[in-house]
Amino acid sequence: MIQQIPIEKILFLDIETVPQYEKWEEMSLAEQHLWDKKTRWQRGEEVSAGEFYLERGGIMAEFGKIICISVGMADKNDSLKIKSFAGDDEKKLLAEFGEIFNSPRLRNVILCAHNG
Secondary structure, eight states: OGGGSOGGGEEEEEEEEEESSSSGGGSOHHHHHHHHHHHHHHHTTTSOHHHHHHHHGGGSTTTEEEEEEEEEEEOTTSOEEEEEEEOSOHHHHHHHHHHHHTSGGGTTOEEEETTO
């Protein structure tokens, strides 16, 4: 089935995330409590909530933020076009990506993403 999809109809997508805060101590006490409660079963007794935040905070949506979105598409000539949206302002980054993603050229494309 996948062999029947024209390569120029596939939008390759990758999103990079990081924890919202650089250090555990920068989180509010309420956020620390929520993180502790959410991750207790994953980290077990041997890893502190703060240590686990530095390792995994970026991959949990409510505690992470997007810093880069890269997309790529091949055309009929097998030329690859790549565009990246990067920065510290997640809202601006998503708005810029949204403009491209919602463009008429990308109608009827199939998304291909790592773990997506």
